[in-house]
Amino acid sequence: MKSPGYGKMTGRYDDDCVATREILSLVGDKWSVMVIVNLGEGPVRFSELKRAIEGISQRMLTLTLRNLERDGLLTRTVHPTTPPSVDYALTKLGRTLLEPVSVLAMWAQRHRPEIERSREAFARTARAK
Amino acid sequence: MKSPGYGKMTGRYDDDCVATREILSLVGDKWSVMVIVNLGEGPVRFSELKRAIEGISQRMLTLTLRNLERDGLLTRTVHPTTPPSVDYALTKLGRTLLEPVSVLAMWAQRHRPEIERSREAFARTARAK
DNA sequence: CGGAATCCGCAAAGATACTG
DNA sequence: CAGTATCTTTGCGGATTCCG
Numbered sequence: 074m075k076s077p078g079y080g081k082m083t084g085r086y087d088d089d090c091v092a093t094r095e096i097l098s099l100v101g102d103k104w105s106v107m108v109i110v111n112l113g114e115g116p117v118r119f120s121e122l123k124r125a126i127e128g129i130s131q132r133m134l135t136l137t138l139r140n141l142e143r144d145g146l147l148t149r150t151v152h153p154t155t156p157p158s159v160d161y162a163l164t165k166l167g168r169t170l171l172e173p174v175s176v177l178a179m180w181a182q183r184h185r186p187e188i189e190r191s192r193e194a195f196a197r198t199a200r201a202k
Numbered sequence: 203m204k205s206p207g208y209g210k211m212t213g214r215y216d217d218d219c220v221a222t223r224e225i226l227s228l229v230g231d232k233w234s235v236m237v238i239v240n241l242g243e244g245p246v247r248f249s250e251l252k253r254a255i256e257g258i259s260q261r262m263l264t265l266t267l268r269n270l271e272r273d274g275l276l277t278r279t280v281h282p283t284t285p286p287s288v289d290y291a292l293t294k295l296g297r298t299l300l301e302p303v304s305v306l307a308m309w310a311q312r313h314r315p316e317i318e319r320s321r322e323a324f325a326r327t328a329r330a331k
Numbered sequence: 332c333g334g335a336a337t338c339c340g341c342a343a344a345g346a347t348a349c350t351g
Numbered sequence: 352c353a354g355t356a357t358c359t360t361t362g363c364g365g366a367t368t369c370c371g
Binding site for chain 1: 218227235236305309311319321
Binding site: 248 | 333335
């Protein structure tokens with residue numbers, strides 16, 4: 074990665090931090106990863122995504138897709154049929170994100186029991202409040 | 203909401219998704235990764251963290267540390283000196299997160315120029331609004 | 332020094348209704 | 352079908368104050 078903030082803080086170090094954090098927040102976004110994973114095997118239509126991602130609102134799906142399109146992670150293709158259909162597909166860049174994200178997702182899966190146990194234990198201490 | 207009774211096939215799948223997303227959101231958290239990275243080389247005191255992580259408020263540092271402690275990613279140690287000093291250190295679990303996170307951070311670093319170019323291009327289209 | 336408690340603004344997220 | 356527009360609500364996060 075980068076050397077942690079140990080010695081001198083250069084301006085560029087901070088810039089990198091901010092920019093990196095901004096990109097990381099995309100992964101922590103409530104819906105982005107869901108969308109990306111759902112596009113992992115090929116193009117998917119708007120309504121399919123909405124059905125696949127349980128709990129997402131129309132609005133949030135639109136916004137999430139718009140952000141991912143803006144960042145160049147997916148493409149939006151309109152088919153001028155009646156009624157119109159629009160499908161979304163990962164770009165090459167988007168597909169390269171698939172792997173790092175799944176590494177992290179696997180970490181989450183693997184350590185989930187441990188984390189939940191920790192939470193329960195923490196809840197039993199006075200500090201939980 | 204949860205699945206409104208479409209059979210039992212979705213129950214566990216949804217649970218996994220929600221739980222995984224919850225853990226992933228920790229990575230997307232504005233400050234968590236910064237804290238984790240700063241603890242990568244050993245215990246650090248509260249005030250050192252506050253100075254090292256530029257822009258973080260006392261409150262948010264406290265909250266972030268509390269959450270990470272709750273999840274078992276770091277430990278909090280109080281030294282009963284006067285004035286008191288408290289230091290934080292990654293747990294074993296916390297250290298295992300260091301690697302997947304840096305994979306993702308490296309992805310972010312590497313593709314940042316590409317993403318920023320995409321954003322600029324997007325801003326020049328009408329869709330940018 | 333390392334917090335906890337309180338207040339508050341603002342932006343993000345949800346619900347609803349309407350449209351090309 | 353695939354959105355947009357609008358309104359309301361939630362809750363993150365900053366600033367400030369107080370305490371052991």
